[in-house]
Amino acid sequence: MPSKRGTATVRAVLCALLIAAAPCAHALPSFEQVRAHWRSSDWLLLSRDGVPLERTRVDKTARRGDWVALADVSPALREAIVMSEDKRFYEHSGVDWHGAAAAAWADLWNTRTRGASTVTMQLTGLLSDEPERSGRRSIVQKAGQAVSALWLERSWRKDQILEAYLNLVPFRGETIGLSALSLTLFGKAPSGLDEREAAIAAALIRAPNAPYTKVSERACHILRDMKAPERCANLDSYVELAFARPAPAILTVSPDPESLAPHFARRIADEIHPVAGERVVTTLDAKLQRFATDTLKRTLAELNAPAHARNVHDGAVVVLDNATGNVLAWVGSSGGLSGARDVDAVLARRQPGSSLKPFLYAEAIDERRLTTASLLDDAPLDLQAGGGLYIPQNYDKDFKGWVSVRTALGSSLNVPAVRTVVLVTPHRFAKTLTALGLPLAQSGDYYGYSIALGSPDITLLSLTNAYRALANGGVVAPTHDLPGSPAARNHRTPDPAHRVFSADAAYIITTVLSDNNARTRTFGFDNPLATPFFSAVKTGTSKDMRDNWTIGFTSRYTVGVWVGNAEGDPMWDVSGVTGASPIWAAVVEYLHRNVPSTPPVAPPGVVRTRVAFEHDVEPARYEWFLKGTEMSTVHLAADASGASERSTAYAPPSARNARSAAPSIGSPTDGTVFALDPDIPAQRQRIVFERAGGASTRSTWRLDGKPLGHAERVLWLPWPGRHLLELVNAQGASVDAVHFEVRGATARTAAAPETRAQARSPRAQPAKAPAG
Known part of the structure; x- marks a missing residue:
């Protein structure tokens, strides 16, 4: 030393x-x-109140985190x-x-x-x-x-x-x-x-x-x-072990092992190209983003529990502020539950099913073709389409006969919706959907009548914002993901706000979507769509239960939820009320845990009148009308809007497939393919077997070799597969027979999925005729 x-x-x-x-x-x-x-090698995505949500590396020369005090x-x-x-x-x-x-x-x-x-x-x-x-x-x-x-x-x-x-x-x-x-x-x-x-x-x-x-x-x-x-x-x-740990692509201090907003961060990066060390404040609410993420994952995990696996692994949630259009939550994936976690399901195009019906009826009301008291015939319907027949059907305890528009929309009946698109025309309806911001890839003539049942491919973000237009009295406006000027650095300038529906039509449709009584004939009174505060909501499910949607709004927020499988595999017994709806209900209840949601005020262009229905088709009630269309009694022959008269014009001829000399099968026709409706519980769907001729001759129904009874009209609970239906005379000989097929169902009938039924002839256009 x-x-x-x-x-x-x-x-x-x-x-x-x-x-x-x-x-x-x-x-x-x-x-x-x-x-x-000091500059981090990452750019940082922040919530509107400054909470870190996501880090994305930009500088590849060195790895630096935030400055640490x-x-x-x-x-x-x-x-x-x-x-x-x-x-x-x-x-x-x-x-x-x-x-x-x-x-x-x-x-x-x-x-x-x-x-x-x-x-x-x-x-x-x-x-x-x-x-x-x-x-x-x-x-x-x-x-x-x-x-x-x-x-x-x-x-x-x-x-x-x-x-x-x-x-x-x-x-x-x-x-x-x-x-x-x-x-x-x-x-x-x-x-x-x-x-x-x-x-x-x-x-x-x-x-x-x-x-x-x-x-x-x-x-x-x-x-x-x-x-x-x-x-x-x-x-x-x-x-x-520490040295063997793979270096993450991003540096995150989130309590979750997975980041909170990876898909939203990717969208922002594509729009404004943040640099290393930049802190980007967005419109997201950190607590809401975490709640929506956790709720989605928890619900999907429950649906895939070993005891009743439902084969549903993906989902997405979007929450919009009605007044500003700010995106408050953007959950693009279920994360580790998904086999395609990098796919942003908020922007992926999928079939929306029945969730387009509110816009169809709003247009018909605006054009004064229908009122919510108008009667539409829920009965078999054949329409010529591209050289074949388009035969939409729904099987919620059989066809219901005459129903009001309020019941048809609230209970998501398919045939009345198709009858309505005949009045509006697919071409005009497609133009309305485009005006709402839905990214339709084809014209209305391409989709045909199936456009009423949700055959176009659209995104969750665009559909949720279209429902926001209903919440805002018919005016569609752009969404915002960054505060301040939307024309900020490299940020696209959005389209200006514009009116699609009148405030009157939007209000009337809102009263239907918020009316739990209107949906009870399909969904029952006790369902997840019935919130303890004002909300207007609709479900939708695409063919073969591949996509399930619940979209709705309160007085302050619009929430959209999608569940399904990114690769397109069908779900098993998952429907709007069992898949997307519980997530939607949890999110809106979280949003309004401390904030009330109040119904909108009726605009000056509507009136409320008590109406009665001929032959007590539906109970008398108070109904909302555009001024000048109100009525006190709705007749089956033709109501004030002419809806009943128009409806019968499109019903199939009564003599279809009739044989006057001997008993024959009037419905279904030979070769019919039935696809069960994902918007209606499976156990509540029925296929109608009906005789067409020889009613006085005693004959017996026989299905797949087993007797079904002697009634003129039999309601059968559908079962998947190919079937042989026969009429048998008193001597046991078959006098008429048809082959038909049931698709879209599964053997898992213990659950009660919302399903959609639709029957098509084998000549119907497969590209245009949706099963949902």
């Missing part, structure tokens, strides 16, 4: 060099400048750094003269020591334009560092020096700074590092790319200095 006289000599020699190197010290920045110029560094790590790099850090004024003398003495006798660079001296190297990251420095370089360290100690506080050092020091590989190291190596924030992890981090400063055995050995020495030798147990294995 050097004597006191040797130490003084070293001090004198170094002082001479310090005087010569003094001018370079004044080039060092202040602590505030260093912190202000010393108060957010674990005490164990602060101790480990001082023990490893500068034991007299809190005692010296930048230069450890005792250590320098020891190093000089060791050099004289050619003995290796740890060197004399203090934390402060190392920091000056990191702050210089060309920091020395490795290798031995010359005596002149050492002197320059010493001068800078003395100056830094006079200008900065000790806590600032240690804080800057921990943020700027290089660690393993491309990792710079404690934040990046702790998140990549240990998967936690710097505040959570324990003694063992702190010792490993400190050991990496001296030899950042050393093998794990060397790092473990060095870390154990540090633990002994920290008086924690017991933490050396199994240290080799721990370091090896």
Whole structure:
């Protein structure tokens, strides 16, 4: 060891060099400048109140996290750094003269020591334009560092020096700074590092790319200095596992192992191209985003429980502010439950099923073709379509005969919707959907009458915003995901707001969608769509139960939910009331846990009148009308709007398939294919077997060789597969027979899915005729 006289000599020699190197010290920045110029390698997505939601790496040259305040560094790590790099850090004024003398003495006798660079001296190297990251420095370089360290100690506080050092020091590989190291190596924030992890981090400063055995050995020495030798147990294995941990593509300090808004972050990145270190404030609500994410995952996990697996793995949720159009929640995937977690289901195009019906009836009301009291015939219907027949059907306890528009929309009946699109025409309805912002790929003539039942492919975001137009009195306006001007840097300028429906028609449709009594004939009175506060909502399910939707709004928010499978596989017994609706109900109840939702005020263009229905087709009630269309009695022959008369014009001829001489099968026709409706519970659907001729002759129904009875009209609970239906005379001989097929059902009939039934002849257009 050097004597006191040797130490003084070293001090004198170094002082001479310090005087010569003094001018370079004044080039060092202040602590505030260093912190202000720090840039993470990621850009950070923030909620509207500044909560971090997502980090996305931009700078590929180095991996840097956020600047970490010393108060957010674990005490164990602060101790480990001082023990490893500068034991007299809190005692010296930048230069450890005792250590320098020891190093000089060791050099004289050619003995290796740890060197004399203090934390402060190392920091000056990191702050210089060309920091020395490795290798031995010359005596002149050492002197320059010493001068800078003395100056830094006079200008900065000790806590600032240690804080800057921990943020700027290089660690393993491309990792710079404690934040990046702790998140990549240990998967936690710097505040959570324990003694063992702190010792490993400190050991990496001296030899950042050393093998794990060397790092473990060095870390154990540090633990002994920290008086924690017991933490050396199994240290080799721990370091090896830490080194084997794959570096994440993003750095996140979210409590969830998965990030909160990856798909939304990708959308923002595509729009404005954030740079490294940028903090982008969005319109998302962090608490709502987490709640929607957790609710979606929990519901899908329950649907896939081993006892009743339903084969549904994907979902998405969007929440919009009615007044501003701000996107408050954007959940694009179910995360780990999904086999296609990178697919953003908010923007993926899928068939919406019955969720388009409110817009169809709104257009018919605006054109004064129908009122919500108009009667439509829910009976078999054949329509010529592209050289074939389009035969829509729904089987909610049989065809219901004459029903009001309110019942048809509320209970999601298919045939009345098709009758309505005949009045409106597919071409005009498609133009309305396009005006609402739905991305239809083809014209209305391409989809044909099936457009009434949701055959176009659209996105959850566009459909949710279209329902927001109903909430806003018929005016569609763009959504916003960034606060401030939508024409901000590289951000697309949205289309201006414009009216699609009158405020009167939008209000009347809202009264139907919020009327639980109107939906009871299909969904029952007790269903997830009935909230304890005002809400207007509709479900939809596409063919073969591939897509399930629930979209609705309150007085303040519009919420859209989709569940299904990204790859298009059918779900098993999952419907609007069992799949998407519970998620939707949970989200709207969360939104209104402390905020009321009140019904809209009736606009001046509507009137409320009590109406009665001929033959008590439906109970008398008060109904809303556009001024000039109101009535007090609705007749079956023709109501004020002419709806009943128009409806019968499209019913199939009564003589269809009739044979006057002998009993024959009038319905179904030979070769009919029935697809069960995903919007109606399976156990409530029926197929009608009806005789067409020879009613006076006694005959018996026989299905697949088993008798069904003698009635003129039989309602049969459908079962999937190919079937043979016969009429048998008194002698047991078959006098007429038809073959038909049932599709879209599964053998899992214990549950009660919402389903949609639709029958098509084999000549119907497969591309245009949806099964949902």
